[in-house]
Amino acid sequence: KAGVTQTPRYLIKTRGQQVTLSCSPISGHRSVSWYQQTPGQGLQFLFEYFSETQRNKGNFPGRFSGRQFSNSRSEMNVSTLELGDSALYLCASSYLTGTNVLTFGAGSRLTVL
Amino acid sequence: DQQVKQNSPSLSVQEGRISILNCDYTNSMFDYFLWYKKYPAEGPTFLISISSIKDKNEDGRFTVFLNKSAKHLSLHIVPSQPGDSAVYFCAASAQTGANNLFFGTGTRLTVIP
Numbered sequence: 001k002a003g004v005t006q007t008p009r010y011l012i013k014t015r016g017q018q019v020t021l022s023c024s025p026i027s028g029h030r031s032v033s034w035y036q037q038t039p040g041q042g043l044q045f046l047f048e049y050f051s052e053t054q055r056n057k058g059n060f061p062g063r064f065s066g067r068q069f070s071n072s073r074s075e076m077n078v079s080t081l082e083l084g085d086s087a088l089y090l091c092a093s094s095y096l097t098g099t100n101v102l103t104f105g106a107g108s109r110l111t112v113l
Numbered sequence: 114d115q116q117v118k119q120n121s122p123s124l125s126v127q128e129g130r131i132s133i134l135n136c137d138y139t140n141s142m143f144d145y146f147l148w149y150k151k152y153p154a155e156g157p158t159f160l161i162s163i164s165s166i167k168d169k170n171e172d173g174r175f176t177v178f179l180n181k182s183a184k185h186l187s188l189h190i191v192p193s194q195p196g197d198s199a200v201y202f203c204a205a206s207a208q209t210g211a212n213n214l215f216f217g218t219g220t221r222l223t224v225i226p
Contacts, residue, residue, distance in 0.1 A: 097212055098212065
């Protein structure tokens with residue numbers, strides 16, 4: 001079956017712009033989590049959505065937001081981009097929440113100039 | 114504040130030998146630990162996990178050891194194969210019912226043929 005699909009794979013933005021990233025989970029998976037990967041910090045948890053509800057949120061500013069649709073697809077948005085937002089954004093899905101065993105997509109690499 | 118630490122950014126091992134990847138954590142509330150493996154241009158993939166009620170878990174060539182008193186876990190790969198060359202992330206969870214994992218910064222393993 002198809003894996004976790006993230007679009008776009010690469011994008012370049014300038015400071016102050018906003019960006020929306022999309023994630024299609026594995027069919028049947030209802031939990032979608034987002035992580036930010038940077039060289040110095042590793043993977044950091046952004047938020048998790050389960051059945052269209054935000055289950056948990058990491059320690060990121062309010063510029064980072066997300067949502068989940070009824071078909072379990074998820075989007076995350078970053079407004080007023082800063083240089084430090086340059087990172088690989090990874091989406092992960094699982095059938096249930098609380099399983100910890102996540103299936104990750106290949107990520108969306110964002111570069112902010 | 115990095116609650117999960119992988120202090121060795123890289124490790125090189127000869128094919129056929131044992132690879133030992135280490136991970137330390139600071140939060141005593143962590144009760145579930147996982148290792149993920151990441152190849153370039155791919156998302157992390159789940160490798161093996163261990164609950165805090167155990168001190169060892171094996172899956173084929175991979176064994177994870179947990180020392181709760183030292184807040185330390187390690188991943189042993191025996192024998193190491195060139196295909197094991199990847200970045201390995203240690204992750205921990207402090208909460209059931211949610212998918213927020215705390216990741217280390219990763220260790221790049223190179224297995225030399």
